[in-house]
Amino acid sequence: MSIKITGVGSYIPNRIEKNSDFQKHEFLYEDGTAFSQSNSVIIEKFKAITGIHERRYIHQELNNSDIAYLAANKAIEDAKIDPETLDYIIVAHNYGDVLHNDVQSDTVPSIATRVKHKLRIKNPKCVAYDILFGCPGWVEAMIQAKAFIKSGMAKKCLVVGSETLSRVVDKHDRDSMIYSDGAGATVVEASEDEGGILAHESATYSFEEANFIFFGKSNNLNAKEERRYIKMHGRKIYEFALSHVPEAMKVCLDKSGKSITDVKKILIHQANEKMDEAIIKRFYKLFDMTAPKGIMPMSINKLGNSSVATVPTLLDLIVKGKMEGQEINKGDVIILASVGAGMNINAIVYQF
Incomplete structure (x- = not known):
């Protein structure tokens, strides 16, 4: 099954x-x-x-x-x-x-x-x-x-x-x-x-990283209403992601029994284009390889970062043929990966 x-x-x-x-x-x-x-x-x-x-x-x-x-x-x-x-x-x-x-x-x-x-x-x-x-x-x-x-x-x-x-x-x-x-x-x-879900990997880093993303007051100190907003320590998140996400993806791929050469697409959380590119570069470096062209579809340029919605939305766009130059076919192996508040990371290896 x-x-x-x-x-x-x-x-x-x-x-x-x-x-x-x-x-x-x-x-x-x-x-x-x-x-x-x-x-x-x-x-x-x-x-x-x-x-x-x-x-x-x-x-x-x-x-x-x-x-x-x-x-x-x-x-x-x-x-x-x-x-x-x-x-x-x-x-x-x-x-x-x-x-x-x-x-x-x-x-x-x-x-x-x-x-x-x-x-x-x-x-x-x-x-x-x-x-x-x-x-x-x-x-x-x-x-x-x-x-x-x-x-x-x-x-x-x-x-x-x-x-x-x-x-x-x-x-x-x-x-x-x-x-x-x-x-x-x-x-x-x-x-x-x-096919289907072949393997998964998850982790929570909270000893020092718990509050990299948090709810905080407005930068306008004269704001009248007592309201809190989403805040983040961008540099710390960038360094955290580059240190942990590629390794989590590798562990997940190793558990799946598939080879890095089997991977056709990597759908990663659309958080930051430069950060995502660096993650993929480091991931392939773990295999002494260079990331293939087109391996990482990006939607952030027009859709921004919609948090939990970025990966499933990206998947829907590709499967429905709505992303130019991108497609997923039967038998293709893909990786779904994300990083965010917690600090949490995870990955799934999936075969269509």
């Missing part, structure tokens, strides 16, 4: 925020002082490092649970299954539903329960729950779905990664330009076919 993806879906918001839209922002350092450089210079340097030209935000009438549902419904339709036959709905996110212009995160009931409600599933044996694992949440939820199916506790699982980071960014923090909104989903089932 194998555990295979039978359906994929995503929701990409149609509201585009271009780099030029940040020209009028007042960017400040953590101590509240202003940058000496103009916004044009700040934005150009940001683009050179991250690769981001534009990102997507949801419209004010939508919430995280709404776009999670929209992606989930597409995956169910793609899998051609009756949603009543789902055994588990696992939704990875980090901040719940944050209403437009609100200051609170709403996670009761869970986002997964809300998705199940929106799907109009009556079956009480379909268990819905959330997973908080930073940006690697969707990959980790896939690993959990595999465990449920392999143990006999489930036959079909719906796995969703959905986030609306536009609702938790500090407009005075230049890092706010990284974040975006989006949702991706997969249906995972037991199968008699070969």
